[in-house]
Amino acid sequence: MTEILQYWPQVAAAYLVYLVAVLSPGPATMAIASASLGQGRRHGLTIAAGIFCGSMTWAIAASLGLAAILSQYAQALVLMRILGGLYLLYLAWRAFRSAASKIDPLGVTKATASLKRTFLMGYAIHLTNPKAIFAWLAIISLGLPAGATPSAVAIVVCGCLVTGFIVFMGYALLFSTPGALRIYRAARRYIDGTLAVLFTFAGVKLLTFR
16 A cells, blocks of 8 residues: 555556557457457457457566567567568458458357467467557556566556456457347448458558557
């Protein structure tokens, strides 16, 4: 409690930055929506768990100072950015293929898709996005002044991670409700077409990110 009171202005600022970042629409939100609508709640929650683990990886790296070290190596960040951008373009191609098909993929996909593959997909989306590194660096910089104790680090990181877990899982539950699924079935090709465009935009933006 003493740590929270001592660093409360910085902690509150870090929480606010993370809340804005995690609620902002992006590749993670689109991936959760796509999996939840197209493959059902289990896959939606699974990909959300993968995205959360990717966020937790960068949170731990940032709190240990590894992300700051990584940011000094431009080649590593360029490679990650390229891999992330290409992966988003792959997701765009899958969404476009689904939009072009007249067959409803819901039943077939649920029966054949691997939960492990879905989890790794979510993890890869967040792990290969350089913006996630800089977001956590900003959070750590805002929330942890020089000389902050390990317990202060835990307060900032754990609070943000709890928020992220709630938001990611909430998106998965929201997009897998019966109402959302009915809307998806009625307008599947339009929704998948929109997702294809958004994934393409995100992929191109990541590939050209500086």
